[in-house]
Amino acid sequence: MNSSDWMPDVSHPWTRFALVIIIALVVAGLIHRVSDALLRRLALRHPMGASIVAKANTPLEAIVPLVMVLLAFRVAPDEPARLIDGLEHLLGVGLIGACTWFLVRCIGAVEATVSRFNPIDLEDNLRARRLQTQSRVLARTGMVVTVVLGIGVALMTFPAVRQFGASLLASAGIAGIAVGLAAKPVLGNLIAGIQIALTQPIRIDDVVIVEGEWGKVEEITSTYVVVKIWDERRMIVPLQYFIETPFQNWTRTSSQILGSVLLWFDYGLPLEPLRGELERICKGASEWDGRVMVMQVVDSNDKGMQIRALVSSSNSGKSFDLRCKVREGLIAFVRRESPAYLPRLRGDLESQVRGVEAAPVPFTAKRSGRVYGQG
Template identity: 30%
Template sequence: MSYPQRFSDLFRLTGLLLIGLNLLCTPAFAASDNSLRTDAASIQPQHTYNESDATINQQNFKSQLAKLRGSSEVTGEYHQSYYLLNQLNTGLPSLNPPPNLSTPLATLEFFKLATDNQHYKLAAQALNMNLFNPDIQRARGDELAERLDFLLAKKDLYDFNQLPDRPDGLIEPSIGSNSDIDGSVRRSIQLGHIKYLSYRIPIYIERVKVEGADPVWVFSSQTVGHIDKLYEQYKPATFERYLPDFLLFRPLNIAIWEYIALSLFFLLTIALGWAISKGAGKLMSKYAQDENKRATLSLKSTTDLINKLIVPLTITISLALVFTLVSGGFPYLDDIATDTRPIIWVALVISAIWLGVRLINFFADRYQDLQIDGLGQQQYDEYRIRITYLSVFRRVFIFVMIIGSVWIGLSEFVNIEGLGKTLLTSAGILSIVIGIAAQPTLGNIVAGIQIAITQPIRIGDTIMYDGNWSTVEDLGYTYATIKTWDERRLFVPMRYFVTETVENWSHPDPHQTRTIYLLTDYGIAVDEVRKKFVEVVKNNSYWDGQTEPTLQVLSTKRDTLQLYGTIAADNPDDAWLLECQVREQMVTYLSDKQQHYLPAERIVLINKDADS
């Protein structure tokens, strides 16, 4: 089959489907559609299905369409300026003359004027109540209008200045305006949104048209359907009628009594958290003071734990209880709960991070006390390995905890799944930005983790850095602290130890051999000097006791011999001290016992008169 023929068949099939849908949505079927409306509690009608009954099949099909459209009687036909409806508020009484709902501004003014005069049945004319059964629309109309008025006033959504006074909802574009909606015909306008639990429910007015009538602007059927659950969250408390007027004053749209209630609850939770923390501290102190249990939990470590955790634990418990309150635990603080919930959530995340850092540091210090500081000099190499792991992974755990806490904190405000997709979509641009801006910092952090795993250097190692005898004091996130022999501190980026050649005298074995050079005259008795050298080395306490010291003639020059001696010690520090002491004793020996054979300039005098 050729491509033109395939496209022709596809076009004909699409046309047949559209014709079928159009037939189902025509007024011929509107009369049978009255049975499909439902109230707000149940929008799906019940039908008896019979495959042989084509009419019922069509009704089932229309039932599904009604469910998908929100049972708002939308015909399915599209018009740029309004929504086409089969009917509108058939359960409400008709008014003659009808109310002025021709523009968005006129509708909101009509609704506000009617509710201010407590004519709620009249205000119901501005609601699209197609989600409710016509039999109950008259009974529910005034109640829904009163509740919607309460919500709009409470959330300050009566903003008449932002609504156009044109039937097409068009906003005249101002000079230099870049707004997408300026100069565009609109058939729905969002007045704002009202927060319900953790969701934002938009409040819309929309332009609708029923066949044979003029288009009107009304509150959308979806907005009307949300009124009851929004009112249940924000309805005034019964006891408010007994409060004095000054407590009902609403600065920042929040009543003063709500500020007071939340403050008192916060103080109560602080006291409760403090009591829990102190109680746990006393129990742990009592446990530590038991002589039979001091081997497992020292009083010092318990006191340190209590001192470190009591403040962050108290605040975390308090904020957790307050967050539970503003998340729906107390129904009469909805306004302040909605407005302060994000702030309390951020404070809770920060306090949890604070508590987590304190816990990590405590257990890291406890591990150091029990497993590291008790190691003797013979286990110095194991000491350096453990202290390096502890230093680096302490920081890694804290870093990972902070990143995870920030990620959890963001979940309260953004869609994490959507954020992840956005990050993956923009991975190319993000990688360039990170590569340019954060490469040094991230490179040093990654290098720190690599050093912790491979350990080319460790805390306590003796290294040569820039010609200086140095000791590694600490390994941080992005830099290492180096202490030179003259007690200067150098802060070296971690990447240096991964990308550059490092002379480490302590890794993998701290045992070290050093050399001593002596310059003597040709007449020196090398064997006697060698015996004295071996004797001096073996009598020194820094000698390793195993490696035999040696002394050899390394080279000769015109006037001197160069003697080369080797010595060994258990670690670089002992080797350096051994070298200095042996050199000093050998120079003293040569000066006292071999003075005539120290390097000297020889001058030969020739008496020419005696020769003649």
């Protein structure tokens, strides 16, 4: 058998086209292999670069062959290129999608690197929470914008869509108003996300009071915030809420906080021993940070006086535990040392014969006195 019988006819357009595609794929593989090795070597000294290379490697495996195949279409013979023009357009749309995927993965890699090098599981995590909040909100916003732009560019490659867009521009006034009203919630949350990232009224792991509920900011997305309530429920709050509605942020500038304990006692209770007991409780509690320890009489009425113990802690969680310890310790101290000065209710009672109602006596013989009953 002659070797010319099985050798392909390179003069045929389709054969030349197939050879061009094969060469393009081989070159694409070599380019990807070499570029991947160079990028990994350059990223050894840069943690963010290493994260980007690791996350963007998969999209690059699609981008490089698509680019080379599209270049092969440009240099291919005219006859096959005309026959598979639809395939070229499909590959172009795929390239747009791969580039969008690549940009989204790069943005995610930057966010992951910032979060990894700024952990929030520390005692003083204010800077880390600020950086994580900025990176997370801006990354989510950037991903949304990138995906929307990628879809828009891909759609504009279709002639029918371009004509439809031109017809829409003719009635841009009414259409713009309608689209603006329809997209108001989306755009409002998008702008609110940028505001939160820049001004930071809230951050990741902030302690907030929202709708009367105490909780921590667990997650900030491009449209809503997840607040983890103390009993492990989750409250989903739109981003615009934190721009338009007042709320409490207990860790805006620092996690340190003052906690108060209010107790009612009788006027006869000596205060100095009680202050000494408060000092003993605080010094024995690991939750007390040593900044503030004050006891004052802050209110009074016809039944007794109200005492406030003011103590400080490094964060709100420790403050709650310390307040409970102080409340329990002071009550136990008064019950043990001065039980007569616990809150009582006063009443007037007339003398009665044991088991039998006493006979009426003249008013001057009546004896009125003050007795106490446990409140």
